[in-house]
Amino acid sequence: MNNNTILIRYGEIFLKGNNRSYFESLLIKNIKSALNGINYDIEKVGSRIYIDNYTEEDEIKEKLKFIFGIHSYSICKKCESNEEDIIKTSLSLAKSEGSFKIICNRADKTYPQTSLEVAKNIGGIILSKYPNLIVDIHNPDWTITIDIRENKKVYIFKDIITGAGGMPVGCSGSGLLLLSGGIDSPVAGILMTKRGMKISALHFHSYPYTSNMAKEKVISLAEKISSYSYDINLYVVPLTKIQEEIHKNIPEEYMITMMRRFMMRIAEKIALKNSLSCIITGESLAQVASQTIEGITSSNSVVKYLPILRPLIGLDKSEIIEYANKFDTFETSILPYEDCCTVFLPKKPAIHPKLEKIVDLENKLNINELEDDALKNIELIYIKKNM
Ligand code: ATP
Numbered sequence: 001m002n003n004n005t006i007l008i009r010y011g012e013i014f015l016k017g018n019n020r021s022y023f024e025s026l027l028i029k030n031i032k033s034a035l036n037g038i039n040y041d042i043e044k045v046g047s048r049i050y051i052d053n054y055t056e057e058d059e060i061k062e063k064l065k066f067i068f069g070i071h072s073y074s075i076c077k078k079c080e081s082n083e084e085d086i087i088k089t090s091l092s093l094a095k096s097e098g099s100f101k102i103i104c105n106r107a108d109k110t111y112p113q114t115s116l117e118v119a120k121n122i123g124g125i126i127l128s129k130y131p132n133l134i135v136d137i138h139n140p141d142w143t144i145t146i147d148i149r150e151n152k153k154v155y156i157f158k159d160i161i162t163g164a165g166g167m168p169v170g171c172s173g174s175g176l177l178l179l180s181g182g183i184d185s186p187v188a189g190i191l192m193t194k195r196g197m198k199i200s201a202l203h204f205h206s207y208p209y210t211s212n213m214a215k216e217k218v219i220s221l222a223e224k225i226s227s228y229s230y231d232i233n234l235y236v237v238p239l240t241k242i243q244e245e246i247h248k249n250i251p252e253e254y255m256i257t258m259m260r261r262f263m264m265r266i267a268e269k270i271a272l273k274n275s276l277s278c279i280i281t282g283e284s285l286a287q288v289a290s291q292t293i294e295g296i297t298s299s300n301s302v303v304k305y306l307p308i309l310r311p312l313i314g315l316d317k318s319e320i321i322e323y324a325n326k327f328d329t330f331e332t333s334i335l336p337y338e339d340c341c342t343v344f345l346p347k348k349p350a351i352h353p354k355l356e357k358i359v360d361l362e363n364k365l366n367i368n369e370l371e372d373d374a375l376k377n378i379e380l381i382y383i384k385k386n387m
């Protein structure tokens with residue numbers, strides 16, 4: 001056991017007025033679920049969460065990085081609420097070089113000095129021990145913060161570690177992510193998770209045109225998403241027969257447009273059946289032929305009840321890659337694989353497909369029968385949260 005305490009600050013939850021306690025409880029529940037198997041105490045005091053009485057500090061720090069709703073956290077030294085202990089603990093954190101500043105927050109108004117007096121006093125003592133130091137209250141190299149709490153404990157820390165931000169997962173319902181093996185869709189899923197949404201995923205494969213490796217890759221990506229979320233239901237649906245029928249009956253430039261309409265219809269059926277309240281894709285406007293406004297209109301028009309969320313719609317590829325690196329999905333996404341979209345790929349896809357033309361062509365296919373058949377062969381893979 002060490003004598004440290006982890007102080008957790010939350011960001012936007014803070015603004016939630018009367019609903020704040022709901023968000024706080026959810027965040028605490030998510031922290032407990034992430035730290036399952038580790039011994040510690042957790043307590044909410046005021047608008048902070050404190051983790052105490054633990055030994056595995058590095059492991060806890062690593063896991064906190066993945067919890068949405070945490071704005072920042074600090075590893076604090078804890079001491080008793082008296083001058084001698086505060087001096088000793090502050091000195092143990094002080095550096096001997098650079099410029100510095102002392103901040104004091106005194107929530108316990110019975111403490112005999114004001115926060116300004118504490119800051120000046122401790123600053124002076126540190127300066128007299130390390131005469132090379134310079135006080136700089138505007139732009140210091142390092143800061144020591146002294147938090148004198150109502151519970152007669154004092155928490156003293158130097159660094160503020162940035163958390164994942166966002167809202168606690170579970171506060172925004174649940175959605176079905178169309179997950180390919182590419183760069184974009186895992187980022188789209190994690191961004192929705194960041195806003196508090198629980199994720200289920202749907203992947204279409206074209207076995208035997210696409211290999212089992214492609215499926216394995218999607219499982220790895222779903223595992224990455226689950227680090228930020230809960231366990232994930234991954235639905236895998238064969239698209240092969242649908243693609244063969246489209247290939248046989250529809251002019252090749254409409255291949256992708258048609259395929260995306262099938263994907264969306266099937267996605268809505270799966271979402272409704274499993275009480276998921278929206279469909280999420282990794283589309284970004286103008287990125288490829290199917291992501292023009294006409295392409296999006298065409299795939300939107302087959303979804304009857306649910307909203308389709310496209311969190312990447314206004315991002316450049318380079319910005320999406322930045323997120324993919326930040327969320328650690330990039331390296332997995334760039335492993336070689338064949339996506340079902342690349343099977344029977346047309347040389348010149350329709351960039352501005354007209355909806356009437358598409359509907360006209362689509363009527364040549366037995367849509368319901370093809371979809372029922374695909375749904376009959378659905379496979380459910382349960383992805384256990386891996387962090
Ligand atoms: P990604 O990098 O996510 O694969 P992309 O740039 O390759 O995206 P498209 O192939 O046009 O773009 O796909 C657009 C979106 O359609 C994807 O972000 C994803 O949400 C969905 N999608 C594409 N292929 C599949 C698939 N095989 N299974 C499930 N969803 C898919």
Ligand code: MG
Pocket residue numbers: 180181182339341
């Ligand atoms: Mg793709």
